[in-house]
Amino acid sequence: MKRLLLPLIPFLCLSCNPSDKEYKDYSKEVIITGKVLNSDFYPQEKDLTLIVPFFRDQETKYVVPIAEDGSFSFRFSPYAKLRNVQISKYADHLFVSPGDSLHVEIDFKNILNPKISGDAEKRNQEINTFAQSGRYYIEDYLIRRDLEPEAFETELQQEYQLRQERRQEFLDTYKPDEEIRQYTDKLLKIDYYRILIDYLSTRSWQNKDISRYNEQEIFAKADSLFEGEIIPSNIFKLTETISSFITCQIYKVKKEKTTFDDFVAYPTGKNIKQYLYAASISRSLVSNDTTLFSSRQKQLDSIVHIPVLSQVLHSAYQNKKDFLKNPRTVSNYMLYGNYSDMPGxxxxxxxxxxxxxxxxxxxxxxxxxxxxxxxxxxxxxxxxxxxxxxxxxxxxxxxxxxxxxxxxxxxxxxxxxxxxxxxxxxxxxxxxxxxxxxxxxxxxxxxxxxxxxxxxxxxxxxxxxxxxxxxxxxxxxxxxxxxxxx
CATH class of the missing domain: 3.40.30.10 (Glutaredoxin)
Known part of the structure; x- marks a missing residue:
């Protein structure tokens, strides 16, 4: 059977071994201050939640109260050169770099249009124009998974080309800086590989032939998307898509549940492996199981070098240890919410x-x-x-x-x-x-x-x-x- 040539996407050279790469320290805090206007319009809203994307159901969440005068503030380390975060329900696209200071004004009478000012005002306006308008960026590929390969590939290439043309229109119109150019380019390529690998995973689970696709070549092409310091949130979704594909491939051989070591041993790119490893460790921490992290810490530190993974995992591990040692604060918040200090x-x-x-x-x-x-x-x-x-x-x-x-x-x-x-x-x-x-x-x-x-x-x-x-x-x-x- 004819073997598929990989998509005609211009890619950088494959990334170097992550152990040879020196990642910068991106722990310098971002400060987000803000004010809620017309808070009496939603009097039940007593706090705001900042979400820093990670793997599904494993996001880092910071909850702060809304003060009597409507003010609020968040401080956190992004561990990346550029990434997006969100204030749940009110500001879905906030783009931050280490050391940024942003001010967000949220009007409860007009919650769809938060006003952003501060260090990253121009960048936020530009990326929000790209990501939110629907004119320049379309995330989902509405391509049926039951198509035969030739038809699927034709639609995929057409849809990807359309997205590239829209991105080029955005670049020509707004002339953003190099970081935004890299971010939007990476965003589109991640979406492309999500749909491609999801298609392969679907066919594989259905026991349909995928031999025309060179799995290792696909991983090699996608691996550079996982390197580094500009982190679109959809990179975590791509990790989960790859994880599902690998689970299927291993199950078809072993006829049993995929283990942690199976994921570590599976042949992927070096950067993909970092994300797969981190996702597995993170899932155990979500369930308050600290044993996998503690038993694999040396291996973790030798494999996972990307700061947004290693720093978050170490922090999550410490938080889980602190909870298990002194659970009252977390328990009170889970049970009593805003009245965590007054359970009555x-x-x-x-x-x-x-x-x-x-x-x-x-x-x-x-x-x-x-x-x-x-x-x-x-x-x-x-x-x-x-x-x-x-x-x-x-x-x-x-x-x-x-x-x-x-x-x-x-x-x-x-x-x-x-x-x-x-x-x-x-x-x-x-x-x-x-x-x-x-x-x-x-x-x-x-x-x-x-x-x-x-x-x-x-x-x-x-x-x-x-x-x-x-x-x-x-x-x-x-x-x-x-x-x-x-």
Whole structure:
């Protein structure tokens, strides 16, 4: 079969070995100050969230209160020469470099048009014109994944050429500086490879032939996009697309779940490998599991050199260690939000009442919450370990609450009966018995639920001392953690 020639995209030479590259120190803080106007238009909004992109569900979030006069401020290190961040719901495209000082004015009566001034005012205006207008930048390629390769490639090349022409129009009109030229160029190329590799992944999962594509040549072409110091947020999406493709390829050979070492060993470019490695380490930290990082730290430091990866991972690891050592602050924020220093005041978080009711009902006991769904195989696989864990402790000391957060009621009822879950010391609740639909969504977001199953462990004082998948019943450390609370 004819082998596909790779797309006609002008690329730089392949990046050097990252261990030979000296990355600059981009830890100098960015300062974003601002003011909210007409705050009484949305009186329920008491704080703002700055999101620094990372892998899915692993973004760094900074939450600050809105002062009485409407003012707010953020300080953070970008760890990149140029990258985009956002103030959730109000300013989706803020572009920053180390040392920048920006001022953002948010009018709650006109939330779609924040005003940006300061060091990066011109740059923000230009990139926002490129990214937000829809005239110059189109992110999504609406190309069907069921097309045969020849038809797919034709559409892909046409769509990519259109995007390049629009970018050139933007460059000719606004004549931005070199950094913006590099940023917009990288943005388009990342989008191109996302759709291409996603297409290959889709065909591969469907057991369709992809032999006309040279996988290693594609990785070699894409690798330079992962090098460095200008970081569009879609680079993390491309990492996830490549991860899915690799998962499929390994599974087709091994017929079993992909391991961490599989990703490390898979032949990709040196820079792609840094992102894949970082994504795997980061996923474990999200679930509060610090063991993978601590056991692989030397390997991590030898492989991952890009500051936006290495610095964020080290910081996340330290934050998780600090939480596990002293969880009260994080627990209070998760449970009580704006009144984290006054847990008795819960008026602004009525949606959390179902959680408060469980805490009040079992006050003075260790509480173990299990959120699951009827269609989640890993959830069901933890039910026998849950019952075994239940037998290890007296119901007078430990209570377990099993909350089905998704699936038909009849299916839930059948599973509870078949799995014999309704036992002394295990409270089995269906989602609508626990909370209404809107409140349930807010509760799951508040408790940082990223997927199922999800567990919370609260001590006798009602403090969340651990959460995520790391405290699953089958993990022997869970028993040890509960014992330590008695």
């Amino acid at each position: 005041l819960k008026v602004d978080m009525d949606f959390m009442k179902p959680v408060y009711e469980i805490m009040d009902k079992y006050k003075g006991k260790v509480i173990y919450l299990d959120f699951w769904t009827t269609a989640c195989s890993p959830c069901l696989g933890e039910m026998e370990p849950l019952k075994k864990l239940r037998k290890e402790f007296s119901p007078e000391d430990v209570v377990m609450v099993s909350i089905c957060a998704g699936g038909p009621r009849k299916t839930w009822e059948d599973l509870v009966k078949r799995l014999d879950l309704q036992q002394p010391g295990i409270d089995c609740l269906y989602q609508t018995d626990f909370a209404d639909d809107k409140s349930l969504i807010k509760i799951l977001n508040r408790l940082e639920l990223k997927g199922y199953p999800h567990y919370l462990l609260l001590n006798r004082e009602g403090i969340i001392v651990d959460y995520g998948t790391v405290v699953r019943p089958s993990d022997p450390r869970t028993k040890q953690k509960i014992n330590s609370l008695l």
